[in-house]
Amino acid sequence: MTEPTSPGHDPIALHRALDRLWAGKPGWGRLAAVNHNVVGVRFMLTALVFFAIGGILAMLIRTQLASANSVFMDAETYGQVFTMHGTIMMFLFAIPFFEGMAIYLLPKLLGTRDLAFPRLGAYGYWCYLFGGMILIGALIGGVAPSGGWFMYTPLSSSVYSPGINSDVWLLGITFVEISALSAAVEIIVTIVKIRAAGMSLDRMPIFAWYMLVVATMMLVGFPPLILGSILLEVERAFDLPFFDPTRGGDPLLWQHLFWLFGHPEVYIIFLPAAGAISTVLPVLSGTPLAGYRVIVAAIVSMAFLSFGLWVHHMYTVGIPHVALSFFSAASALVAVPTAVQIFAWLATMAHGRPRFSIPMLHIFGFFFVFVIGGLTGVMLAMVPFDWQAHDTHFVVAHLHYVLVGGFIFPMLAMAYYWLPHLTGKQPVQHLSNAAFWMIFVGFNVTFFFMHLTGLLGMPRRVFEYPTEFGWETLNFISSMGSFIMAMGFALVALDFILLFKFGRPFRRNPWKAGTLEWAMPTPPPSYNFASIPRVNKRADLLDPDTLGPYLAAGRGYLGMPRNDRMEVLGVDPVTGEPDQVVMLPRQTYLPLWTAIATGAFFLVMLFKLYWATPLALISIIACFWLWTRRDPLPVENDLVPIGHGLSVPVHLHASTPPSYLAMVLTLVADATLYISLLFGCLFLWVSAPNWPPAGFVVDVKLLALAVGGVIMSCVGGRIAARCKGALTMGSALALLGHLISTGLFLAIALLVIPAPSGHAAIASVFVIFIYAALHGTIGAVFAAHALWTSLGNRKAILSIDLRIGRLWHDYTAAAGISAAAFYLALQSLIGEGGL
């Protein structure tokens, strides 16, 4: 290990040395980029392309509805257009856009050089791009999904949508959601572990708190949707009747799973925007944010509440009124943490000296529009009002007020605030004002009048309406407003292009902000900070003007590259004291290849070439296996110096390296999916008609043997991780256990139980056992990897690999035991006459 030698604090030499390591390659090498600057900008630009496509679809809708009995589109085309408008805006624009923003901004705000898992970020991007391309391809080919963006069954089932349309949605969106889950894991681990030295939890910039909450919500919010999509796809592909009421399924199961995701989703979209406001507004007001701790409490409580509201999308499906009133009260209550944030912002403004600027103008747009959306939201939370307004244009108006107010306007504010950072240029503000007012006026004209259209009884999703209902004038006004708004967005696009072309360069920190992202050159270098700062106070009260040159001269931590490694600091999650040096991977094509293999799996499913799925799965696993290969450099056991007299271990030898945390978080998401599956199947027993099914029996001895197998692998994994001497024995034990349990679960699912297409109960047991078998298979790969290494080069094995393996073995054991328990519980319920 070479001591980091001082280059005489020469910023230029340091920049050259770091840039050689961190910068991307030219030409085709761009496909190998993993740097967060590149990936973040790619996410945002791709999302903007999808935003334009979604916007064009919205214009088609407004053209169709501008007059009664319009002949512009037929019902089928209109169905595809409104379904794709909602789907694109939600899944391909809003979520990826703020993911890109977080990926770009977080390392800078946290005072570090990159995210914890650069390759995972790149993989997520490719999944997002390819999944989005499947959907757009279907739109161009005229086979886009057409059942509405929430895809209610049975309309989306194979009986009523026999074409490929629904499969495109289910598979395409699930493919895209891989990027949401990988971003969630990456963002959480980065915020918890990869920060500047001394940045304790209560010194983090408020945006990091927002993103920590958002990413946690994504981690547990997306699995129910992914589960629902998997169940609906296996119903469509293999006739497993989860949603078919004639065979013990229930369409309401889909609605519960969808909205269990769908409602938190609204807050997942709103909170990053609110985080941007909490960051930008204090700077524009020239004063620190009021109520930092109260805001953290408010957003955490909002996150909890948001998971208890989903039924307010389902007031009219026949749920008893008393049950509805609980969800109604919870929905009203969520207005409180929102009000806390709004008044904290007003307090910040009142105690500062707000400057009027383009970002401030958009924040005004946010206040105006979002408050109206919030108030109509409280109205809709009231059950009797919702019975009247549900599924009318009133709801359409409300959701656009919330999403455009709560996302688009803050994002425009944020864009005008941070574009100078991204481009290194300040805007020439000629169009910005006009663009804002066109969007603002156009939006309100479109959607304010739509409230009235809804109250006059116009249901959503109708492609034509008769003249005599009196809806035509209001619809015409809405359409005119929407065209004004579209021109406003075109002006914003033009404004941004002018900024790129003709913007004036600036020295540093144009807004006089106190956050770390301005303590670097703009546009930012690939490594962000030439050395990593120490933070002694809240990280939005710093002085970038003096900090910037200090860090550029390499006077912070890790101020000199050594051994050609890309290093960042890992810190204690609470105190922020450095406890490891994390070595990040270099640029690689692996994320691209892995995403292509993943895409092959989804295409094989889409075109029903099921025989090829094992090939696709094996190539995905093989690609991920290649990720685990490390640089052939010797990895030191000793402490390495990081500057300022401190020495810490390399992350592979630290007590909690980022990869360990990532595995814990992955299992949290996995467990959420599994628990949703178990409760979903129990829900069918309570709610669905045609229960109980005819009895079926699995030999308890087989089950006991399978449970024995998972316990054996769990014990084996623990032995291997605990004592190095018994590594081979422990790994072999784990492998054997997994093979036994996987074989038995598969045999029971495929051979013992009756055909799962017969009844939803059998299908439930089938899917749960397949889930256990799948986890056993992956566990076997882990155990085989450990066994292989222990037989070969025993020195190369690291305790971190074994500990990650042990987590998986433990989880697989828990999953296997609960799978067996689920079967026994179901049997006893059926035995007792099934209620």
Add this chain to the structure above:
Amino acid sequence: MLWGSVVLFSLVVGLFAATLFRPRFGRGLSQSGWIVWGGLVLPLPVLTALTFYAFSQGEFLLSGGSAKTEDVLEVRAVGSMWQWQFSYPSLPGSRTATDLLHIPAGRTIEIIAESEDVIHSFWVPRLGGKIDAVPGHANRLRIRADQPGRYGGVCSEYCGTGHAGMRFEVRAHTADDFEKAIIGELAR
């Protein structure tokens, strides 16, 4: 609810404008004062009152303005792509009608909504709330027309390409006319 919303909206936007254009506005109140008054004291009573009021209104609507069950006339409404079939299980000899629902004025009607294929939703905007017709379930909704007349009805859950055209009509009759109408003897 409308006027309450107008007041709250004006308050928030007014405060925003005031803090922006009147530099000294709001300094008198501490930052925590702003958050406590605006974030807690303001919304909590409003929301509590509104929630309880909404619950009592909901209970009233559910009863359909009638406490006694024997006064209630049951109507079976079966949705399919893309029409409604209405029948009267408690009235022998009555005819099943398509997209036309005869009801007696001044009497509470309980709609039992079912579906033969996908999810539909029964809604007569001028007569009350809506209820989804979910396959495998029989959901109930009470409506009431105080005056004889014609009322338009729509399907309010997207149910495929025929959704926009899945309209029906409710005709509220006097008691005598209703008797004739359901056996098909009333002149159209």
